[in-house]
Amino acid sequence: MNRHILNLPALQGGFLALLAAALFGVSTPLVQKLGMGMGPFSTAALLYAGAAGIGALLRQPAEKEARLLRSDWPRLIAVALFGAVIAPVAMAWGLQRASGTGASLMLTLEALFTAVLAWRLYGETMDRRVWAAVLLLLGGGIALVLDQSQSGSSQLWGLVAVMVATVAWGMDNTLSRALAERDPGQVVLAKAVLGVTATGSLAVLTGEPLPGAGAALGLMAVGVSCYGLSLRFYLLAQRAFGAARTGSIFAFVPFIGAALAILLGDRSGGWGMVLGGALMLVGVLVHLMESHHHEHDHVALKHEHAHTHADGHHDHVHDPMPTGQHSHLHTHTPMRHRHAHVPDVHHAHPH
Numbered sequence: 001m002n003r004h005i006l007n008l009p010a011l012q013g014g015f016l017a018l019l020a021a022a023l024f025g026v027s028t029p030l031v032q033k034l035g036m037g038m039g040p041f042s043t044a045a046l047l048y049a050g051a052a053g054i055g056a057l058l059r060q061p062a063e064k065e066a067r068l069l070r071s072d073w074p075r076l077i078a079v080a081l082f083g084a085v086i087a088p089v090a091m092a093w094g095l096q097r098a099s100g101t102g103a104s105l106m107l108t109l110e111a112l113f114t115a116v117l118a119w120r121l122y123g124e125t126m127d128r129r130v131w132a133a134v135l136l137l138l139g140g141g142i143a144l145v146l147d148q149s150q151s152g153s154s155q156l157w158g159l160v161a162v163m164v165a166t167v168a169w170g171m172d173n174t175l176s177r178a179l180a181e182r183d184p185g186q187v188v189l190a191k192a193v194l195g196v197t198a199t200g201s202l203a204v205l206t207g208e209p210l211p212g213a214g215a216a217l218g219l220m221a222v223g224v225s226c227y228g229l230s231l232r233f234y235l236l237a238q239r240a241f242g243a244a245r246t247g248s249i250f251a252f253v254p255f256i257g258a259a260l261a262i263l264l265g266d267r268s269g270g271w272g273m274v275l276g277g278a279l280m281l282v283g284v285l286v287h288l289m290e291s292h293h294h295e296h297d298h299v300a301l302k303h304e305h306a307h308t309h310a311d312g313h314h315d316h317v318h319d320p321m322p323t324g325q326h327s328h329l330h331t332h333t334p335m336r337h338r339h340a341h342v343p344d345v346h347h348a349h350p351h
Helices: 009-025 028-034 039-056 068-097 100-106 106-124 128-149 157-181 184-205 213-241 243-263 273-288
Strands: 295-300 302-309 327-331 335-342
Touching: 009 028, 009 213, 009 243, 028 068, 028 100, 028 243, 039 068, 039 184, 039 213, 068 100, 068 157, 068 295, 100 106, 100 157, 100 243, 106 128, 106 157, 106 243, 128 157, 128 243, 128 327, 157 213, 184 213, 213 243, 243 273
Parallel strands: none
Antiparallel strands: 295 335, 302 327
């Protein structure tokens, strides 16, 4: 592998997105097992209680990561509504009625909704390589879902509920793109606290039974790793990689969740799962090897986010010059150059 490939910005974002996908992917069958017999509001509240805990621990000092601003709260409330209330509640309800494998496979649609919304709302570039990756992922998801359709229609409503969750998470992913430059620990904490407050209140109002201690601790542990840490990696991937590409790489989630469901005893998969997994793997590799480069302009820009002075875009001076990543309000002067790039905060130019 040559030096140019090693320096591709897509590799960093792709690796972070794969970490997020791996963590979130294992959550589906685990939530199904641990949440058996529990109400969907209680399940969602416990998951995001765990996420809130890890978010609080991962917060960074102001000199390392940009703080959340008062102007961010309307977007945070919308992100929490879609991603920490509607999506996990629909997912928990659906998991009580669908197989772990079938529910995992339905999550493929999240990437489709995220990519389309990022393309339409943010104007993120969807060149032929990206479209090819999305279509491979979609084809893999279709093969997997067709494989599961042979088990009958009893899972229909459960799968519909999981599909609703993917729509909500797709909107969550798209809205959270504008928060990717903030401290991800703060974003995770704020989103989780808002979600716990809403779903916990709904659990009390609807009279859902109290969960057992073992199930509660298990779901909170899943929330720490599969929701809190996964969201942190997802936000960092969006920062480096853009919303559409992160969402498409995240489409590897269904294969991870389905594989774990099989290990836990689900035997509802067949050759369609093998074909679908292969297509999705190829789609991920296509995205990881993306190389988008052309001459482009940078307009004058003033903003705050974590950065280093070795990326060719931050040439302002300090006295003394800091080492490593740091955060502060800084100004970019207009410039024109050519290099490999992805639609991050500095490369939102039209094509």
